Amino acid sequence: xxxxGLFLLFVATMLVAWFGTLRKAFMLFALSMALTGALYLHHAxxxxxxxF
Amino acid sequence: xxxxxxxxLNTLGLYAISVVLxxxxxxxxxxxxxxxxxxxxxxxxxxxxxxxLILTLRYGPKPSHYGLTIIAALAGAxxxxxxxxxHIQPGDPGFGSSILGFHFYxxxxxxxxxxxxxxxxxxxxxxQFAGRDQPPSLGLFDRVxxxxxxxxxxxNAAGALIECGVGFCPANPVVYELLHRPDTT
Numbered sequence: 001x002x003x004x005g006l007f008l009l010f011v012a013t014m015l016v017a018w019f020g021t022l023r024k025a026f027m028l029f030a031l032s033m034a035l036t037g038a039l040y041l042h043h044a045x046x047x048x049x050x051x052f
Numbered sequence: 053x054x055x056x057x058x059x060x061l062n063t064l065g066l067y068a069i070s071v072v073l074x075x076x077x078x079x080x081x082x083x084x085x086x087x088x089x090x091x092x093x094x095x096x097x098x099x100x101x102x103x104x105l106i107l108t109l110r111y112g113p114k115p116s117h118y119g120l121t122i123i124a125a126l127a128g129a130x131x132x133x134x135x136x137x138x139h140i141q142p143g144d145p146g147f148g149s150s151i152l153g154f155h156f157y158x159x160x161x162x163x164x165x166x167x168x169x170x171x172x173x174x175x176x177x178x179x180q181f182a183g184r185d186q187p188p189s190l191g192l193f194d195r196v197x198x199x200x201x202x203x204x205x206x207x208n209a210a211g212a213l214i215e216c217g218v219g220f221c222p223a224n225p226v227v228y229e230l231l232h233r234p235d236t237t
Contacts, residue, residue: 001216001218002216003209003216007205007206007208010096010102011209014106014202018110018198022107022111029100029103033127040090042220043093043223050137
């Protein structure tokens with residue numbers, strides 16, 4: 001559901017980039033990337049097997 | 053580099069993104085391997101790459117459009133890089149099948165770094181930004197590239213719904229949640 005929403009948000013961003021204004025496209029892109037980051041933080045919970 | 057050549061390169065970039073997303077979908081179906089959440093996020097990052105390229109086709113080449121592409125590629129490289137690091141220890145079989153010796157997330161990481169390098173290389177040519185502020189004249193080849201990537205993103209939205217259902221995607225998906233009927237016996 002959340003991935004579907006994210007893909008659809010990027011579809012909307014691309015449609016606005018093609019038909020709409022530059023400003024709206026940039027704002028939608030920022031929103032989409034912020035939600036991508038949030039979804040990444042939700043899923044990236046495994047500990048990396050690394051030691052520095 | 054003339055604005056027309058810059059637009060052509062952006063069009064080719066859109067086709068490259070479409071090929072990657074289509075290939076991921078074909079491998080998902082033929083190998084019957086469901087993409088994990090990080091794999092889906094890499095697909096999302098591939099679609100994010102397309103936004104800057106579409107803006108270049110619509111409004112002409114601008115440094116800010118390449119900036120968007122670089123931001124999307126950095127995010128994609130970060131996500132793919134994390135998945136590479138998750139499976140970096142010797143003996144770890146990795147997640148899913150590999151193609152030409154690399155797992156899909158490794159190829160994705162290489163692609164995202166390549167996209168950053170390509171943007172940096174194209175940004176070196178100032179002539180594309182000079183001159184008219186009119187939108188470029190586009191041919192069928194350019195328009196098809198835009199609609200192809202939008203259509204494939206829409207198909208990915210449907211695919212994610214079938215795979216994940218209405219909740220969060222499981223960390224290691226094994227069934228298509230929307231098609232799976234739990235045993236009631």
